[in-house]
Amino acid sequence: MKLKVKAFGVTKDYLGGKEAVIEMEGRTVGDLRAELNERYPQLLGLRSLYIAVNRDYADENRVLEITDEIALIPPVSGG
């Protein structure tokens, strides 16, 4: 499946922009994480990386749809 992934904070630097299109075999958030780690190994150096689906933190076994809004959430530092 082909997914659009939004990037924020330091992940924008790693992915080379605010959005990347990822094509992968699997269907879950965990599959997407594995694919992203392979393409962008710098992600493995982060303190944490959450994946948000439709503006909510998602579990690794969440099944993705091509219409989902997917975003990478590196360690937050607001306030």
Added chain:
Amino acid sequence: MIKITEKHIDVQKVVDTVSSLAAGAVNVFIGTVRNNAKGKNVVWLEYEAYETMAVAEIRKIIDEASHRWPLLGWAVSHRIGTLKPGEVSVVVAVSTPHRKDSFEACQFIIDTLKEKAPIWKKEVFENGEEWVSARPELAAKA
């Protein structure tokens, strides 16, 4: 009121939105940009938010706070974009009948916001820049 804004935050206006005749306390947290980090001078900060999700997460925090404390009014305003030292980055205001609840609720809201809201800051120094707390070796005091 939940607001993510690129414009200067007028603290008094945020405070005014929580006023209530039934309130005996208004508690306000004002976050400001510090001019130093890890012994280096900070020239400015770049704040970025995943705005729609940040609003949704802050809404959840407010809902939780409303269950735990008798909030009469509440407001959260967070700045994004380029901020210089001394500028206000975030304001949390709550009003409650009595002061103890106002302190606790205000602290809960800002602490949980810092932990969960998808908002990021990049420190720009005189000779370099870094996203705060992103990598373990940089995760000193955010």
